[in-house]
Amino acid sequence: MILKRSVPLPLLACLFASVAMPAQAxxxxxxxxxxxxxxxxxxxxxxxxxxxxxxxxxxxxxxLPSVTLSGTIGYGRLDPQGYFGLPASNVTPRAAQLTIEQPLFxxxxxxxxxxxxxxxxxxxxxxxxxxxxxxxxxxxxxxxxxxxxxxxxxxxxxxxxxxxxxxxxxxxxxxxxxxxxxxxxxxxxxxxxxxxxxxxxxxxxxxxxxxxxxxxxxxxxxxxxxxxxxxxxxxxxxxxxxxxxxxxxxxxxxxxxxxxxxxxxxxxxxRLPTVGAFAEGSTIRDQFFPDYRADGATVGVRARWxxxxxxxxxxxxxxxxxxxxxxxxxxxxxxxxxxxxxxxxxxxxxxxxxxxxxxxxxxxxxxxxxxxxxxxxxxxxxxxxxxxxxxxxxxxxxxxxxxxxxxxxxxxxxxxxxxxx
The missing domain is CATH 1.20.1600.10 (Outer membrane efflux proteins (OEP))
Structure with missing residues (x-):
C-alpha cells in the first residue's frame, strides 16, 4: 500500500517562491x-x-455618380369646383422622384x-x-x-x-x-x-x-x-x-x-462650367385632381455656368x-x-x-x-x-x-x- 502525505500550504508557498523568476530589469x-x-x-x-x-x-x-431619392406625401381635400364634372373628395397627394447623376466635367x-x-x-x-x-x-x-x-x-x-x-x-x-x-x-x-x-x-x-x-x-x-x-x-x-x-x-x-x-x-x-449626365424617374398621384396619375422618365445632360x-x-x-x-x-x-x-x-x-x-x-x-x-x-x-x-x-x-x-x-x-x- 502507498502512503500519501499532504504538504502544508505554507511550505508549498515557500517552495514556489524559492523558484520564482527574478524581476526583469x-x-x-x-x-x-x-x-x-x-x-x-x-x-x-x-x-x-x-x-x-x-x-x-x-x-x-x-x-462619382450620385443617386437621390425624394418624395412627398400628404392628406387633404380637393374640390375642382365642378371642373370636368369632378366632385370634391378627400385625397392623399404623393410624389416620388429618383435621380441618378454623373459629373462629366x-x-x-x-x-x-x-x-x-x-x-x-x-x-x-x-x-x-x-x-x-x-x-x-x-x-x-x-x-x-x-x-x-x-x-x-x-x-x-x-x-x-x-x-x-x-x-x-x-x-x-x-x-x-x-x-x-x-x-x-x-x-x-x-x-x-x-x-x-x-x-x-x-x-x-x-x-x-x-x-x-x-x-x-x-x-x-x-x-x-x-x-x-x-x-x-x-x-x-x-x-x-x-x-x-x-x-x-x-x-x-x-x-x-x-x-x-x-x-x-x-x-x-x-470660373468654369460644370456638366453632368442625369437620368430621372418620377411618379405622381392625386396631385391636381382626384385619382390623378402621372409617371415620367428623363435622360439628359445638365450644365451650370x-x-x-x-x-x-x-x-x-x-x-x-x-x-x-x-x-x-x-x-x-x-x-x-x-x-x-x-x-x-x-x-x-x-x-x-x-x-x-x-x-x-x-x-x-x-x-x-x-x-x-x-x-x-x-x-x-x-x-x-x-x-x-x-x-x-x-x-x-x-x-x-x-x-x-x-x-x-x-x-x-x-x-x-x-x-x-
Whole structure:
C-alpha cells in the first residue's frame, strides 16, 4: 500500500517562491516600446491621419455618380369646383422622384480637391511620425533623468555621510584642543550644503520618476544602464541628405505647399462650367385632381455656368494665391531650419561623446585626488578644508559623469528624430 502525505500550504508557498523568476530589469528599448503603446498623443495623431485619409475618399466621391431619392406625401381635400364634372373628395397627394447623376466635367474642381486631400493626408502622416519621434526623444530623456537623479541621490548620500564623519572628527579635535573652531564651522557649512544637495536630488528623482511613468506607464524600477548610441550617419553630408528626404517637419511644410497649390487650382476651377449626365424617374398621384396619375422618365445632360459672382471667385483666387506664397515661404524656412538643426544635432552627438569621455576621466581623477587628500589630511600634511573641497569636487565630477551619459544618448536620439527615424 502507498502512503500519501499532504504538504502544508505554507511550505508549498515557500517552495514556489524559492523558484520564482527574478524581476526583469527594464531596458531603454523596452521603455521606448512601452511609450509607443501608452502615449495618448500617438493615438490622437493616428486618428488625425485616419481622418485625413477619409477626406481623400470624400474628395473622390464628388466625381462619382450620385443617386437621390425624394418624395412627398400628404392628406387633404380637393374640390375642382365642378371642373370636368369632378366632385370634391378627400385625397392623399404623393410624389416620388429618383435621380441618378454623373459629373462629366467639373473644370478641375474634383482633381484639385483630391490633390488637396492627399496633401493633407501626407501632412497628417508626417505629423504622426513627428509625434512618435518626439515621444521617443522624451522617453530617452526621461530614462536618462531617472538614472541620473538616482545616481545623484546615491552620491549625495555618500557625500553627506562623509561630511558627517568629517564634521564629527573636527568637533572632537576642537574639543581636544588640536584644531581651531574654524575647522568645525567649515565642516558644518559643507555638511549643510551636502544635505541641501541631497534633498534637492531627491526632489528631482521624484519628478523624474513621475515623468517616466507618465510617458511609459511603467514603474521606473531597476533600469538598465544607458546603452551605446544607436547607428547614426558617419558624415554630416549623409545626415543632411537623409534629413532633407525624411524629416517629418519638412514633409509637413512641403505637404502644406502642395495643398495650397491644389487649393489655388480649385479656386480657378470655379470660373468654369460644370456638366453632368442625369437620368430621372418620377411618379405622381392625386396631385391636381382626384385619382390623378402621372409617371415620367428623363435622360439628359445638365450644365451650370455661373457668369457673375459679385467678385467672390476673384477674391477666392487672390486668397489662394496668397496662401501658396505663404506656404512656399514656410517650406523654404523649414528647409533652412532642418539643415541648421541637423548640423547642430550631428555636432552635438560628437561633442556629447567627447564630453562623456572627459567627464569619466575627470570623475576618476577627482576620486583619486580625494583619496589622496583624505590620507594627507589624516597624517596632518593638509588642512581639513582641502578634504572638504576634495569631497565636493569628487561628488560633482561623478554627477557630471552620469549626466554626460544621459546627454550622449539623448543627443543621438534627437539626431535620429531629425532624420525621420
Amino acid at each position: 527594464t531596458t531603454l528599448e523596452e521603455a521606448i516600446s512601452a511609450a509607443m503603446n501608452h502615449a495618448p498623443e500617438i493615438d490622437a495623431a493616428s486618428a488625425d491621419a485616419d481622418a485625413a485619409d477619409a477626406r481623400i475618399k470624400e474628395a473622390r466621391g464628388h466625381g 467639373t473644370g478641375g474642381r474634383v482633381s484639385a480637391g483630391v490633390a488637396q486631400a492627399k496633401a493633407g493626408s501626407e501632412a497628417a502622416r508626417a505629423g504622426e511620425t513627428m509625434t512618435r519621434s518626439q515621444i521617443v526623444v522624451a522617453t530617452v530623456q526621461a530614462y536618462g533623468n531617472v538614472l541620473t537623479t538616482r545616481r545623484m541621490v546615491t552620491l549625495y548620500e555618500q557625500m553627506t555621510r562623509q561630511m558627517e564623519q568629517i564634521h564629527r572628527a573636527a568637533r572632537l579635535r576642537f574639543e581636544a584642543g588640536e584644531s581651531p573652531s574654524t575647522d568645525v564651522s567649515q565642516a558644518a557649512a559643507r555638511l549643510a550644503e551636502a544635505q541641501a544637495a541631497l534633498e534637492a536630488g531627491r526632489g528631482l528623482a521624484v519628478s523624474a520618476d513621475a515623468r517616466f511613468t507618465n510617458l511609459t506607464g511603467l514603474s521606473p524600477q531597476d533600469l538598465q544602464p544607458v546603452p551605446e548610441n544607436p547607428a547614426i550617419p558617419q558624415s554630416l553630408d549623409e545626415a543632411l541628405n537623409i534629413a532633407r528626404a525624411n524629416n517629418p517637419a519638412l514633409a509637413q511644410a512641403e505637404a502644406a505647399l502642395d495643398a495650397a497649390r491644389a487649393g489655388a487650382r480649385g479656386a480657378r476651377a470655379e 455661373q457668369l457673375f459672382s459679385g467678385g467672390r471667385v476673384a477674391a477666392k483666387i487672390t486668397e489662394s494665391d496668397s496662401a501658396v506664397r505663404a506656404a512656399d515661404a514656410r517650406a523654404r524656412a523649414a528647409r533652412s531650419a532642418v539643415d541648421e538643426q541637423t548640423i547642430s544635432a550631428f555636432q552635438g552627438v560628437r561633442s556629447a561623446v567627447l564630453v562623456e569621455a572627459a567627464a569619466a576621466s575627470q570623475a576618476a581623477a577627482a576620486a583619486q585626488a580625494r583619496d589622496s587628500v583624505r590620507h594627507e589630511v589624516r597624517v596632518g600634511m593638509k588642512p581639513q578644508l582641502d578634504l572638504l573641497d576634495a569631497e565636493r569636487e569628487a561628488t560633482a565630477a561623478a554627477v557630471n559623469e552620469v549626466s554626460a551619459q544621459s546627454d550622449r544618448i539623448v543627443a543621438a536620439y534627437r539626431l535620429l528624430a531629425l532624420l525621420g527615424r
